[in-house]
Amino acid sequence: MIAGFLTRRLAGLAATLVAASFLVFGALYLAPGSPETFLLAGRAANPEALAAIRAQYHLDDPFLIQYVKWLGQMVTGDLGQSVQYRSPVLGLIEARLPGTLLLIAMSALLVVLFGVGLGWISAVRGGATDSAVLVGTTVALGTPSFVAAIVLLWLFSVKLGWFPTIGGGQGLADMIYHLTLPSVALSLYWIGVLTRVTRTSMLDELGREHVEVARSRGIPERTVIRRHVLRNALGPISTMSGLTISGLVISTVLVESAFGLGGLGEFLARSVSVKDFPVVQAISLLIVALFVVVNLVVDLLYPLIDPRVGYGARGAR
Amino acid sequence: MTAAALTRRPGLKHIRTRRNGLYLTCLAFVGLVVVVALIAPWLAPADPNATDLGAALTDPSPGHPLGADIAGRDTLSRLLLGSRTSLLGPLGIVAFSTVLGVVVGVTAGWRGGWIDTALSRSSELLLAFPGLLLAILFVALYGEGLLAPVVALSLAYLPFVSRLARSLTLSERQRPYLAAYRVQGFSGLSICVRHLIPNIAPVVLAQSTVNFGYALLDMAALSFLGLGVPPLTPDWGSMINAGQTALLQGKPLSAVLPCVLIVVTVVAFNVVGEHWADRVARRER
Numbered sequence: 001m002i003a004g005f006l007t008r009r010l011a012g013l014a015a016t017l018v019a020a021s022f023l024v025f026g027a028l029y030l031a032p033g034s035p036e037t038f039l040l041a042g043r044a045a046n047p048e049a050l051a052a053i054r055a056q057y058h059l060d061d062p063f064l065i066q067y068v069k070w071l072g073q074m075v076t077g078d079l080g081q082s083v084q085y086r087s088p089v090l091g092l093i094e095a096r097l098p099g100t101l102l103l104i105a106m107s108a109l110l111v112v113l114f115g116v117g118l119g120w121i122s123a124v125r126g127g128a129t130d131s132a133v134l135v136g137t138t139v140a141l142g143t144p145s146f147v148a149a150i151v152l153l154w155l156f157s158v159k160l161g162w163f164p165t166i167g168g169g170q171g172l173a174d175m176i177y178h179l180t181l182p183s184v185a186l187s188l189y190w191i192g193v194l195t196r197v198t199r200t201s202m203l204d205e206l207g208r209e210h211v212e213v214a215r216s217r218g219i220p221e222r223t224v225i226r227r228h229v230l231r232n233a234l235g236p237i238s239t240m241s242g243l244t245i246s247g248l249v250i251s252t253v254l255v256e257s258a259f260g261l262g263g264l265g266e267f268l269a270r271s272v273s274v275k276d277f278p279v280v281q282a283i284s285l286l287i288v289a290l291f292v293v294v295n296l297v298v299d300l301l302y303p304l305i306d307p308r309v310g311y312g313a314r315g316a317r
Numbered sequence: 318m319t320a321a322a323l324t325r326r327p328g329l330k331h332i333r334t335r336r337n338g339l340y341l342t343c344l345a346f347v348g349l350v351v352v353v354a355l356i357a358p359w360l361a362p363a364d365p366n367a368t369d370l371g372a373a374l375t376d377p378s379p380g381h382p383l384g385a386d387i388a389g390r391d392t393l394s395r396l397l398l399g400s401r402t403s404l405l406g407p408l409g410i411v412a413f414s415t416v417l418g419v420v421v422g423v424t425a426g427w428r429g430g431w432i433d434t435a436l437s438r439s440s441e442l443l444l445a446f447p448g449l450l451l452a453i454l455f456v457a458l459y460g461e462g463l464l465a466p467v468v469a470l471s472l473a474y475l476p477f478v479s480r481l482a483r484s485l486t487l488s489e490r491q492r493p494y495l496a497a498y499r500v501q502g503f504s505g506l507s508i509c510v511r512h513l514i515p516n517i518a519p520v521v522l523a524q525s526t527v528n529f530g531y532a533l534l535d536m537a538a539l540s541f542l543g544l545g546v547p548p549l550t551p552d553w554g555s556m557i558n559a560g561q562t563a564l565l566q567g568k569p570l571s572a573v574l575p576c577v578l579i580v581v582t583v584v585a586f587n588v589v590g591e592h593w594a595d596r597v598a599r600r601e602r
Contacts, residue, residue, distance in 0.1 A: 158569070250449050253542065274546065284454055287447070
């Protein structure tokens, strides 16, 4: 059963990736003008450059062959040549990837730590704590990441001067220091989401009979909460955490641009403004791939967390 | 009929209430923003693109009640006129995605079979593309301006509408009155257009109102990146972008005010849409 489920899911994953890459490649032909002039975007339109582009994108082949060849190059790591930098896209992406990954990791850590923590406290304590958390998360939920970035910049960098206003920093410690405000801006909304999900699903479990039974057997309250309430509430929490990571990835474009971090997201936005299409294609593919893979991982983890759910029967509970 | 749930992004759905006070306040605010957008040119005290370099980076003054940005453009006038572009983009997105989504969803639900499978699979594929990424890709292809992001985001919002319309159609076609029309020999098209769509319209429109808020957010995000509206057009998102320099030099108004307006408008649209959806759901029950 698990093998069948895995094959089905992997086939679905492959289909989505192929379709998405087809879209990203075919976009070239949706653009106004011929593909090679579009790729050069008015730069150095001499015959040699045009010929180089035609060769690189196999533009003399039939469309489907072009696509297959292009996809083959992408998969083997040949992401093409940046029009703006005149160097391989792979190298440009590699240089910017660590900062972005660190930003996403820090934000994800914040989201899980504060999301689950605040939801837990809010569900267990109730009363004034609960109300305070509810008000706080309402504010967080209404604040998109770029607005949070602007407000945090104003408060902590300009007014208080605690954090740098721009740049990604050098070395790990300095990078973490530079990425503190950005990761807060990025995670704020998702902390709100995860807090609400944790709170709701824990309250849901708290009201169930098995919790009453556990309590009446004299099991300490802490253990009841940890082993009986939280454990059962983990399903919705993990699903939402997966969504969180995909959400964080696309929002890096906004936060990195606001803080001038020079990461992958900012690179994508810049490349669009300067019409560096090979870079846009490569980063878009990367983001979609990440999106799909994260969804698959969450699907695979779900039955491990909640054994009542078999593979392929997600949400049938 | 089981009330089909609206598709919301995780998050904003939690900001909902059955209290009428908040709903009425939000409705009033939405109305106010729309009216201001309509009559903005007559309200604005100055030309939004007129640069008064003497006023750049100064505090609010009688000449510029909310100050001016780094190029000395009047913040109040830009906020007022910016409401036009900030609402026009989402309006286009919602109109496009609603019409197209209803067509796709009703067709899929009514016809079933391979058409349903094909349409449902393609909308799932669209969901694999984050909306913002699709918009960025379209801007990369067609250049800046309102049209490219509006088309891209309409496609990104289409699955939310079409899935809702499909599930509504599926439950609605079970009902006797539609069977009665069919027995009388009305064509499928005429039943759908004249009877089915009017009946599912309230729920779909509630979903579209919720979508309006999200679309405004996405458009503002694009303009913030400098990929939305053309440079000279006043717009809340691009105001934040331009205002950031002034903010870093200690004059935050021209960046923070559009932030506030965006957040409040999005929340207001969301509350109104949710309230409508709740009301429709109660009536159905």
